[in-house]
Every structure is written in C-alpha cells, then in structure tokens.
Amino acid sequence: MTLQLRIILFAVSALTMIMIIKRVRTSRMRIDDAVFWIVFSFLLLILSIFPKIIWFISDLAGIETPANFLFILIFFVLIIRLFQLNIKLSQLESKMQELVQRIAVDETLKRETVEKVISKNESGSLIEDGSKNMTDSQDMLMREAAASGTDDGEKNDISHT
Amino acid sequence: MTKEKRKNDLSDTLIIVPAYNEEENIERVVDHLIEEFPQYDYVVINDASKDRTFEIIKRKKYNCLDLPINLGLSGGFQAGMKYAYIKGYSYVVQIDGDGQHRPEYIESMKEKMDEGYDIVIGSRYLEKKKPESARTVGSIMIEAALRLTTGGWIKDPTSGMRMYDRKVIEAYNKNANFRPEPDTISCLINNGARVAEVPVVMDERVGGTSYLTPANALKYMVQMMVSILFIQDIKRKNKGEMIK
Numbered sequence: 001m002t003l004q005l006r007i008i009l010f011a012v013s014a015l016t017m018i019m020i021i022k023r024v025r026t027s028r029m030r031i032d033d034a035v036f037w038i039v040f041s042f043l044l045l046i047l048s049i050f051p052k053i054i055w056f057i058s059d060l061a062g063i064e065t066p067a068n069f070l071f072i073l074i075f076f077v078l079i080i081r082l083f084q085l086n087i088k089l090s091q092l093e094s095k096m097q098e099l100v101q102r103i104a105v106d107e108t109l110k111r112e113t114v115e116k117v118i119s120k121n122e123s124g125s126l127i128e129d130g131s132k133n134m135t136d137s138q139d140m141l142m143r144e145a146a147a148s149g150t151d152d153g154e155k156n157d158i159s160h161t
Numbered sequence: 162m163t164k165e166k167r168k169n170d171l172s173d174t175l176i177i178v179p180a181y182n183e184e185e186n187i188e189r190v191v192d193h194l195i196e197e198f199p200q201y202d203y204v205v206i207n208d209a210s211k212d213r214t215f216e217i218i219k220r221k222k223y224n225c226l227d228l229p230i231n232l233g234l235s236g237g238f239q240a241g242m243k244y245a246y247i248k249g250y251s252y253v254v255q256i257d258g259d260g261q262h263r264p265e266y267i268e269s270m271k272e273k274m275d276e277g278y279d280i281v282i283g284s285r286y287l288e289k290k291k292p293e294s295a296r297t298v299g300s301i302m303i304e305a306a307l308r309l310t311t312g313g314w315i316k317d318p319t320s321g322m323r324m325y326d327r328k329v330i331e332a333y334n335k336n337a338n339f340r341p342e343p344d345t346i347s348c349l350i351n352n353g354a355r356v357a358e359v360p361v362v363m364d365e366r367v368g369g370t371s372y373l374t375p376a377n378a379l380k381y382m383v384q385m386m387v388s389i390l391f392i393q394d395i396k397r398k399n400k401g402e403m404i405k
Contacts, residue, residue, distance in 0.1 A: 021391055031338055035387045095230045102229050 001051060009048040017041035036081065174271065175250040176203040177241035179234055180258030184213040190260045191223050198264050204244055205258070208237040235340030242325075242333040254324045255341055262322040266361040270324045279329050279354040280346065282315065283322035283361035299382050303343050306389040311350040316358055318343035329354060344388035351393070 020041045024034040047053060047070075058069035176194060180187050187205065194203050205223050207215050209231040218225045226240050238255065245253045252274065256262045262283065270281045291297040303318045321341065325333070329349060332339065339345045350356055 025392055028337065031344065031388045031392060032384065034392060035384050038387050038391050039383070098230055 006048070006051065009051070010045075013041070013044040013048040017045050040077065172200060172202040173251040174201045174254065174267070175241075175245045175248070175252070176201050176254050176256050176264065176267070177238060177245070178203060178205045178256050178258050179208060179237045179241070180205055180210065180214055180218075181208040181231070181234070181237070182210045182212045182214060183258040184210075184217060186260045187214055187258050188217055188221065190256070190258055191221070193260075194256070194264055198267070201254075201264075201267065202250070203256075204241055206237040206241050208232060208234075235342070238341045239333060239337075239339070242330055246330050246334045250330070251327045252324055253330055255321055257321050261363050261365070263362065263364065266322070266359065267324070269359050273357050273359045274324055274326060276357070277355065278357040279326050280349065280356045281324040282317060282320050282346075282356065282358045283324075283363075284315075284317035284320055284358035285361065285363055286316045287358050287360040295378070299378065302382065303385055303389065306386055307343060307347050307350075310347050310389055310393070313350060313356065315343075315346065315356065318346060320361075320363075322361060322363070342385065344385055344393050347389045348393040 017038075020037050023029075024037065054066045054070055058064075058066040061069065063069045063072075176198075178187075178191065178194070183190075191203065191205060194201070203224060205218055205225040207218055207225055207227045209228050215225075215227060218227075226244060228237060228240060232240070241255075242253065252271065254264075254267050254270065256264055266283055270283060273281045286300075291300065300317065300319050304315060307313070307315050307318055319342075323341065332349065332352075339348070346356065
C-alpha cells in the first residue's frame with residue numbers, strides 16, 4: 001500500500017465522518033438512527049488508519065485478497081442495516097394505519113354524540129331531523145353488526161372445516 | 162375529600178408517571194400519590210401496555226393519557242410534557258410507574274428548584290458512594306462524558322427522577338430529540354440550563370420488568386456516549402437560544 005493511497009483513504013474517511021456528524025446535527029434526525037452512522041463512519045476512519053486490521057482478519061478467515069474481505073464486511077453491514085430499516089418502515093406503516101383508523105373512529109363517535117345531544121335539545125320540526133339522523137346511524141350500526149355477523153360466520157365455518 | 166380538592170384547583174406541579182406493563186405496581190404507586198400527595202397533580206402515561214394496566218387505570222379512574230401505540234419511555238414522557246405544556250404547569254416531576262422513586266423527595270427537589278435552578282435531579286450517589294457493579298460503570302462513563310462536554314459534575318446522570326421547570330417543559334415541546342435521558346441534560350446545560358442535585362433514596366422495583374433489560378444496557382450505553390460526545394454538544398454555538 002503506497003503512502004499516497006493511505007493518505008487519500010484517511011482524508012476521504014475523515015471527511016465522511018465530519019460530513020455525517022455535521023449533517024446529523026443540523027438535520028432533525030433521531031438520535032437512535034444517527035448513532036449507527038456515526039459508529040459506521042468511525043469504523044471507516046479506524047480502518048483507514050490501521051489497514052493492517054483488514055489483512056489480519058482476512059488471513060484469519062482464509063480469504064485470499066483483503067479487498068474481498070472489505071467488500072464482504074461492508075456489504076454485510078449495509079444489508080443488515082437495510083433489513084432493520086425495512087422492519088422499521090413496516091412498523092411505521094402499520095402504526096400510522098392504526099392511528100389514522102383510530103382518529104377516524106374517534107371523530108365519528110364524537111360527531112354522533114354531538115348530534116344526539118343536539119337532537120335531544122332542539123324542539124319542533126328539528127326533532128324529526130334528529131330522529132332521522134338517529135335512524136340513519138342506527139341503520140349503519142345494524143348493517144355493521146350484520147357484516148361482522150357474517151364475518152364471524154365465515155370464521156366459524158373455517159374453524160369447523 | 163382530597164380528591165374533590167384536586168379536581169377544583171390546579172396545582173403548579175405535575176407528576177408524570179410513565180407506565181408500560183405495570184399491572185403489578187401501578188395501583189400501589191398511584192394510590193400512594195393520591196392519598197399522600199394531593200397537593201400535586203399527576204398524569205399516568207399508559208404506553209400501550211399489553212397487560213391489564215389500562216384496565217386498572219380505568220377502574221380506578223386515574224387521570225391518564227392512553228397512547229394508542231407504543232412509543233417507548235421517551236415518547237411517552239414527551240406526551241406527558243406536552244400535556245403539562247398545554248395545561249400550563251410550571252413544574253414537572255417524573256416518577257416511574259414501578260415505584261422506584263419516592264414522591265417524598267419532591268418537596269426537597271422543589272425547594273432546590275426555588276434557589277434558581279431549571280433542572281433538579283434526584284441523585285442516589287450524592288452522599289453515598291456508587292456501589293461497584295456493571296450498572297455503575299455505565300453511570301461513571303456517562304458522568305465523565307457530561308463532565309467533558311458541559312464542564313459540570315453530575316453525580317447521578319441516569320437517575321430517572323428529575324424535576325423540570327417551565328422553560329425546560331417548553332424546550333421539550335419544541336425538540337423531538339429531547340428525552341428523559343442524560344444526553345438531553347447535556348444539551349440543556351450547554352444551552353444555559355442550570356442543574357442541581359438533591360440526595361434521594363430509591364427503592365428496588367417490586368414487581369414487573371424494567372424498560373432497561375441487561376441486553377439493552379450496552380446499546381443504551383453506546384447510544385448515550387455517541388449522543389453526548391458527538392451530537393448534543395454542538396448546540397453550544399446557539400447558546401441560550403432554546404432556554405430563556
């Protein structure tokens with residue numbers, strides 16, 4: 001390994017580390033996620049200062065060219081990271097779905113109770129409107145119950161077979 | 162009678178009780194708060210517990226924020242901070258749902274606060290020396306990192322029992338990265354917050370399991386060290402911007 005190459009490697013990894021730390025600080029990145037990148041760039045820096053580590057481990061593992069070991073190492077780390085990110089993304093998506101559904105149900109429940117209170121308080125012709133709303137919502141509830149009933153029926157069928 | 166009083170006038174101090182799967186402890190902890198310390202308001206944060214925690218809360222009609230999904234200790238605590246901010250509380254204390262923290266010490270923390278501090282930490286090691294265990298090795302490392310970045314000694318940075326004033330409550334509401342952990346303390350100190358410690362005694366948890374399992378302890382340490390040393394200290398440049 002020539003001196004020039006080592007200097008270039010060191011410079012590049014040092015710059016990478018500085019860039020990552022700077023961006024992590026200025027962006028509103030969550031600390032848990034930022035930690036991986038800081039550790040990763042630190043690792044690159046260490047390897048550029050002591051490239052013998054790569055030689056040593058690749059000898060140990062029986063890999064002929066140290067460059068291959070480096071590729072495997074970084075590939076592996078990044079694949080694991082990608083997998084973790086994918087898990088997180090899936091969890092986020094299902095969490096968001098749950099939240100949206102919950103908000104929608106809560107809003108509807110709130111509206112229903114408000115409508116009930118209004119229809120109780122108001123008199124005369126408005127009572128009819130209120131009762132109409134009531135029957136509408138009752139209708140909907142009944143339909144929902146019927147739908148869930150058939151769902152249960154299907155489930156029962158499946159469990160029987 | 163004390164319950165009636167609680168409902169009518171708003172205390173200026175809110176106790177945040179984060180609870181995740183604390184069915185064994187929550188009743189004892191919150192009943193103790195209600196009976197012995199009616200001068201403080203409290204809010205239980207049910208962090209989408211999977212056990213009977215929320216059933217107990219509902220049955221006993223505790224004041225509670227019920228999170229629909231699990232956010233972890235930090236997210237749950239932030240929800241409590243948001244509640245405190247919106248309702249206009251001047252002080253917030255964190256008392257864990259496992260009963261480790263004794264609310265008796267809130268008064269001495271408040272007294273310390275009135276001497277002109279923004280954060281008061283209930284410290285286990287102010288008068289007593291740290292016992293030698295894996296846990297305290299972590300504590301000593303974080304202590305050293307805080308010393309390095311802030312220049313101040315904090316004897317028990319990992320203590321969960323902390324009191325915050327209005328300025329810090331506001332800061333928590335503006336910054337999603339703030340959590341009830343030492344790295345946030347480091348950031349707040351660098352932004353002009355004054356921190357003091359008062360001696361407290363903590364109990365061992367009686368039932369249930371901790372957020373911080375031994376498997377997570379190492380991850381926690383790496384996170385804290387990297388966060389304190391590389392991420393949080395920079396905000397020194399805009400000193401005093403967040404606090405004040």
